[in-house]
Amino acid sequence: MSDSQVTIKLTSDEALVLSHWLEKLQMTDLSRVVDDLAVWAPIHRIAGTLDKALPELFAPDYDQRLEAARQRLRPED
Template identity: 55%
Template sequence: MDEEAITIRLTRDQAFVLSDWLYQVIFQSDDLEGIVHDRAVWSPIYAISGTLDKTLSEIFMPDYGPRLEAAKERLRADLYGGADESTAPGQATTDAPQAQQMERGTGGNHGEGDQGR
């Protein structure tokens, strides 16, 4: 089987926030198995996490916390159009304005990358 590589493009803020989340899930909570039940999915998760760790200088900076919070605020503002309306625990993510467009396999560019079409 031909294993063609896939390129995923993220903004720096997206990559930074995702990297932090992956770190929390994989290394701090030690609950990857509780979140991702199919171990086959762990391979791409580890690949993405490792790539982000090698790419992001922010994870080694002394002002990591404030930088992370600023990145989260910018992403929330971009997603929700301004005010911090982050999803509270237990709140349905379908409340997000773009949720309907982001169903699996439907229209829209879900990342920042080129679609190549």
């Protein structure tokens, strides 16, 4: 198998919500959630890439931005 790369495109809302979730995941005992050690490397790579791409993570109104992104992504009933 080759080491070709895969590109995933996310909206800024998707990236922000996913980044927050990945941060929470990494703060837990990953072995309870991720039973294959090989999966940890891509989880950390994705989280790191999102951290670098999202200046909102350091904004003083981060919580409000995150909640607004969540609201926009939730399906309407």
